Amino acid sequence: MSPRIGLDLPAILQAAVEIADTRGLEEVTLASLAQKLDVRSPSLYNHVNGLSGLRSKLAVHGLEKLLHVMTQAVVGRSGDEAVRELGKAYVAFARAHPGLYDATLRAPDPQDAEVRRLAGETVDLVVRVLRAYELKDDAALHAVRGLRSLLHGFSSLEQRGGFGLPLDLDVSFRLLVDTFLAGLHEMKRRSQAEANPN
Amino acid sequence: MSPRIGLDLPAILQAAVEIADTRGLEEVTLASLAQKLDVRSPSLYNHVNGLSGLRSKLAVHGLEKLLHVMTQAVVGRSGDEAVRELGKAYVAFARAHPGLYDATLRAPDPQDAEVRRLAGETVDLVVRVLRAYELKDDAALHAVRGLRSLLHGFSSLEQRGGFGLPLDLDVSFRLLVDTFLAGLHEMKRRSQAEANPN
DNA sequence: TTATATTAACTAATGACATTAGTTTTTGCA
DNA sequence: TGCAAAAACTAATGTCATTAGTTAATATAA
Numbered sequence: 001m002s003p004r005i006g007l008d009l010p011a012i013l014q015a016a017v018e019i020a021d022t023r024g025l026e027e028v029t030l031a032s033l034a035q036k037l038d039v040r041s042p043s044l045y046n047h048v049n050g051l052s053g054l055r056s057k058l059a060v061h062g063l064e065k066l067l068h069v070m071t072q073a074v075v076g077r078s079g080d081e082a083v084r085e086l087g088k089a090y091v092a093f094a095r096a097h098p099g100l101y102d103a104t105l106r107a108p109d110p111q112d113a114e115v116r117r118l119a120g121e122t123v124d125l126v127v128r129v130l131r132a133y134e135l136k137d138d139a140a141l142h143a144v145r146g147l148r149s150l151l152h153g154f155s156s157l158e159q160r161g162g163f164g165l166p167l168d169l170d171v172s173f174r175l176l177v178d179t180f181l182a183g184l185h186e187m188k189r190r191s192q193a194e195a196n197p198n
Numbered sequence: 199m200s201p202r203i204g205l206d207l208p209a210i211l212q213a214a215v216e217i218a219d220t221r222g223l224e225e226v227t228l229a230s231l232a233q234k235l236d237v238r239s240p241s242l243y244n245h246v247n248g249l250s251g252l253r254s255k256l257a258v259h260g261l262e263k264l265l266h267v268m269t270q271a272v273v274g275r276s277g278d279e280a281v282r283e284l285g286k287a288y289v290a291f292a293r294a295h296p297g298l299y300d301a302t303l304r305a306p307d308p309q310d311a312e313v314r315r316l317a318g319e320t321v322d323l324v325v326r327v328l329r330a331y332e333l334k335d336d337a338a339l340h341a342v343r344g345l346r347s348l349l350h351g352f353s354s355l356e357q358r359g360g361f362g363l364p365l366d367l368d369v370s371f372r373l374l375v376d377t378f379l380a381g382l383h384e385m386k387r388r389s390q391a392e393a394n395p396n
Numbered sequence: 397t398t399a400t401a402t403t404a405a406c407t408a409a410t411g412a413c414a415t416t417a418g419t420t421t422t423t424g425c426a
Numbered sequence: 427t428g429c430a431a432a433a434a435c436t437a438a439t440g441t442c443a444t445t446a447g448t449t450a451a452t453a454t455a456a
Binding site: 204205237240241244245 | 403
Binding site: 227228229240243248249 | 441442444451
C-alpha cells in the first residue's frame with residue numbers, strides 16, 4: 001500500500017513551524033520547506049494542498065497549541081488570577097512562536113471548519129473564565145472580544161516592534177490587564193447599582 | 199531636465215492604496231500596480247525603490263493619514279470624550295482603509311527614520327490626551343501602549359474576521375473602551391489613595 | 397532655433413517561486 | 427513472485443521582482 005514514506009504531515013509541520021518562528025511566516029515557502037526536508041518541492045503536494053493548504057494546516061496547528069496553553073493556564077484558577085494567567089500564557093505563546101502565532105491569524109480561509117471549531121472552543125474557554133464577573137447577557141461575549149483584542153493587540157505590536165518606547169514590556173502588559181480587570185469590576189459594580197439602586 | 203512625466207509618486211501611492219484597500223495588501227505587487235497605471239513594471243523603479251521601497255512609502259503614507267484623523271478627533275476635547283473619539287477615529291480609519299492600515303504595521307524596516315518620527319508624534323498625541331488622568335511617571339506611557347494595543351487588536355481582529363460571534367461590533371468596541379476608561383479612573387483613584395491615605 | 401544633457405520609460409534577460417503533468421520507484425499485500 | 431498504490435521524482439509553464447542596457451522626450455543652454 002504505502003511506498004517510501006520519507007515525509008509525513010507532522011514532520012512537515014514541525015519544519016514549517018521552525019522556519020516560521022525563526023525566519024518569519026513569509027519565509028515559509030514550499031521551496032524553503034522542501035530544502036529543509038531534503039526533498040523536491042512538488043513532493044510536498046502529496047501531503048499538503050499547496051502553499052495555501054500548508055498555511056491552513058499551520059493555522060490549525062497553532063490554534064490547537066494556543067488553546068492548549070490557555071487551557072492549562074486556567075485550570076484550578078478563577079477570577080482575576082485566572083484572567084491574569086490566561087493573558088500571560090497568551091503572550092508567552094506569541095513570544096515563543098511568533099511565526100506560528102502569525103499563521104494563526106492569517107488563515108487563508110476563515111470559513112475553514114477546523115479553524116471555526118477551534119475558535120469556538122477558545123471563546124468558550126474565555127467565556128467560562130469571565131463568568132466570575134457575572135456579566136449579564138451579551139456582556140460576557142463583548143468582554144471576551146475585548147480581552148482578545150487587548151491580548152492580540154499587545155502581542156502583535158510587540159512582535160512588530162511597534163513599541164518604540166524604552167519601557168519594560170512586562171510592566172506594560174501587567175498594567176494593561178490590571179486596568180482591564182479594574183474596568184470589569186467597575187462595570188459589574190455599575191450594573192448591579194443600576195439593577196438595585198438602594 | 200525632466201523627460202516624459204507620466205508617473206509621479208502621488209499617483210503611484212494612490213493606485214497602491216486602492217489595490218491594498220480593495221484587494222488586500224498582498225495583492226499590491228509591482229506587476230498589478232504597473233498594470234493599473236498602464237506602465238511596465240520596471241518603470242516603477244524610477245520612482246520607488248522596488249517593492250520594499252513601495253511598502254515603506256505606503257507605510258509612511260498610512261501613518262500620516264492615521265495621525266491626521268486622530269489629531270482631528272481630539273482637537274477641542276479632553277478626558278474620556280477625547281479618548282472615545284480617538285478610538286472611534288482609529289477604528290474608522292482601519293475600516294475605511296484596511297489595506298493601508300495593514301501597510302502601516304508591516305513596515306519592512308521599523309528603523310526607518312520617517313516611520314519612527316511619525317510613531318513618535320502619534321505617541322506624543324496620545325500622551326497629551328491621557329494627561330487628563332494624571333498618571334504618574336511611566337504610567338502614562340504604559341497607558342499609551344495599552345490603549346494602542348486595544349485599538350490595534352480590535353481593528354486587526356475585526357479585519358481578519360476573527361470575531362466569529364454574531365454580535366454588534368460597535369457595541370463591543372464601545373464597551374471595550376469604556377472598560378478601559380473605567381479601569382484608568384480606578385487606577386488613578388488607587389494611586390491617589392496610596393499617596394494620600396487619609 | 398537647435399543641440400545636448402537629463403532622465404523617464406522601455407525591452408530583454410535572469411532567477412526565485414508555485415503549480416501541473418507525467419514518470420519512476422518503492423513497498424505492502426495478494 | 428508479481429502487482430497495485432502512492433510517494434517522490436523530472437520537466438515544463440507561468441507569475442513575480444529585479445537588473446542591465448536602450449530609447450525617447452524635454453528642459454535648458456547655446
